[in-house]
Amino acid sequence: MSDGPLIVQSDKTLLLDIDHILSDECRRAIAAFAELEKSPEHIHTYRLTPLGLWNARASGHDAEQVIDILIKYSRYAVSHSLLVDIAETMSRYGRLRLEAHPVHGLILVSNDPAVLKEVTRGKKVAPMLGLQLDEETIVVHPGQRGFLKQALLKLGWPAEDFAGYVDGExxxxxxxxxxxxxxxxxxxxxxxxxxxxxxxxxxxxxxxxxxxxxxxx
Structure with missing residues (x-):
């Protein structure tokens, strides 16, 4: 037990004691990955969600940084199962990538064929996909980029988008x-x-x- 300003609960809620001397420092640290739910006078409630953790990953934060912050500011020992869940959730980001292909246009790529196979079985994902070029690459139908990213997000496999945009004048x-x-x-x-x-x-x-x-x- 320490005298930190944060109480990390096993249900993924974070309780921040705003009267604590380190509350502002802690608030800035957890803002990168935790979503504020309630902010009454003395205790602010944050929640860890897959989307919040993936957004943190997209912004350059890794699981080790998130875990270190929670341990640093937590008043009590943080559940090991929660830390494992954070690491597993954040590891899903980037396992799928959207890239531009000179011949086939937009493609969905994964270095893990099992992940690609799993998402292609999704009822909402399959109609957006075309020819499978190899075990790691499949063509995406034109106009489906945004819809595919949303569908993959719901399946728990957020795609990192490297396809870029057409340069303007x-x-x-x-x-x-x-x-x-x-x-x-x-x-x-x-x-x-x-x-x-x-x-x-x-x-x-x-x-x-x-x-x-x-x-x-």
Missing amino acids: HHEISLRQDGWQIRKYQELAAEGFWHGGSGVVVLPCGAGKTIVGAAAM
Whole structure:
């Protein structure tokens, strides 16, 4: 037992004591992978979900980092079965990949043929797929990219998308900053958007989403 601000429960809920001296530090750390459910006055409730863990994986966080954070801030010992479940869930991200093929267009690829075989048996996935090129590669029907990603997510196998996008027309532009300056959080948001090639910027009203968009351009 330690004096951490976080109580990690076996049902995947996290209880954060916001009166604790380390609560802000802990809140920032778990925000990368835990979803806030309730925020009353003294105890905030977060939940670990597959989607939240996969989003963390997509943002560059691995299971070891998530586990280390939970152990570091937890007031009590964290259930071993929960830690194993986190590692297993996060390991599913990236086992399937969407890639561009010079002849067949969009393809679904996996280095684990058993995973590819499993998802192709899915009733909602199968109609979106075409010719199987080999045991690790199968063609995706045109126009099914987004629908396929949603269907794979529901099956518990999120696909990492490397297919990219068609480049638009290039324009030489610059951002004038006469008399004002981009704030650090806006700069980080723009960099995250650019690094991913696309994305959604979520900020409170008045926080400068327009500025983030201009910086991303």
